[in-house]
Amino acid sequence: MKNQRSFDTKTEFGTLFLVPTPIGNLGDMTFRAVDVMKRADLIAAEDTRNTQKLLNHFEIETKQISFHEHNTAQRIPELTEKLKNGLTIAQVSDAGMPSISDPGHELVVACIAQGIPVVPLPGANAGITALIASGVAPQPFYFYGFLGRKPKEQREELAHLTSRPETLIFYEAPHRLQKTLKNLVTVFGADRKAALCRELTKRHEEFVRGTLSECLEWSQTNQVRGEFVIIVEGNSEPEENAKESSLMADLSLTQQVDAYIGDGLAVNDAIKKVAKTHNLRKQVVYNEYHNIK
Structure with missing residues (x-):
């Protein structure tokens, strides 16, 4: 068992701060997030070019280092060594919360194993933002994130979810939305309540609320753009078996x-x-x- 006191000044190590970034609207950046990024010795960013735009906007001059899914094995020992030497690191993804369908989890695990403090900041998250405006019961909910890309793999994943009574939260890219909705209708049935939530916090934010079949029809008759959160009603009659x-x-x-x-x-x-x-x-x-x- 490990016990962490996040702001214990006696620790000899630096701190890993997990900093959420806006999912579209820069106004959602918190004062605390800006302050932490300014005070940090280093920012570990999923895409340094993307993050640099954020840093420029908020006049943050902290140096960056890339940290993404393709260099995790290389970067984790490097970052943990810096933290053990007393440096403070702010880790960010391109949008939203680190570790939620984005890099970060492996670094958190490595830090915990080595006794390095890990401090999360609250902030923007697409799944929760979509959920509370979806019109579908907000609790309990089950966050799934991205389904598999292959149709057969996707149907098998959905088959294991079809009896869950909780509201389900999925993420999906625009070019895969229609195929995913077809599989949702096939596996869950046409009549479950659902909401398609796209371009959250941005100028073209849109909510499409109805049944799964109505959402599928919308995707077939409209130009689909932007990143989507799909909210699906849970099973109101869980399986007896x-x-x-x-x-x-x-x-x-x-x-x-x-x-x-x-x-x-x-x-x-x-x-x-x-x-x-x-x-x-x-x-x-x-x-x-x-x-x-």
Whole structure:
């Protein structure tokens, strides 16, 4: 067990500050975030070119170092060594909270393991911002972030989420939005309440509220631009056999069908049982099992 007193002046190490940045509107930068970045010895930025625009706007002259998903292994020992030598580092992503669908988590883990203080600052976050204006129940909620990019992989992920009673939060890029909505309709059904929240805090901020099928129709008849948060209503009637479903949670739909076949069920009966377990149409599981696109 490790105990951290964030502002203990007796520590010999520097501090890693996790600093949120605006998700579109520079007015959402906090006074504290600006102050921390000005006082830091170094800013570890996901994209130094992007962050430099922010620094210029707020007249922050602190030196930057790149820290992104492609140089994590190289940078973490370097950054932790600087912190152990007493330097203060502010870590930022391109927009929003570090570690939330952005770099940061591995550095936090490394710092905690070495007894380096890690101090988070509150600030902008796209998922929570979208949730409170979506019109869908704000709590409890389940943050998922980005789904897999391949359609089959995405459907399998959604199959494990279909029985969750919490409101679900997803992130999606504009060029993948329509395909993701098709899979949501296929797996969750057409009638769940949902909201598409795009360009949050920016000039063209927009909320599309309705059912999943209505959101899909909107994506098919409008020019889709900007980053999206998708808010989806939870399952109001969780599965009676949720326990059995949880036992197979780590298996793909195909593996679950094979497991039931191994227990003596015929192929079609096994497919039907998996479909019922996940509240899916039988055809969805049939197509997955027979690799029909």
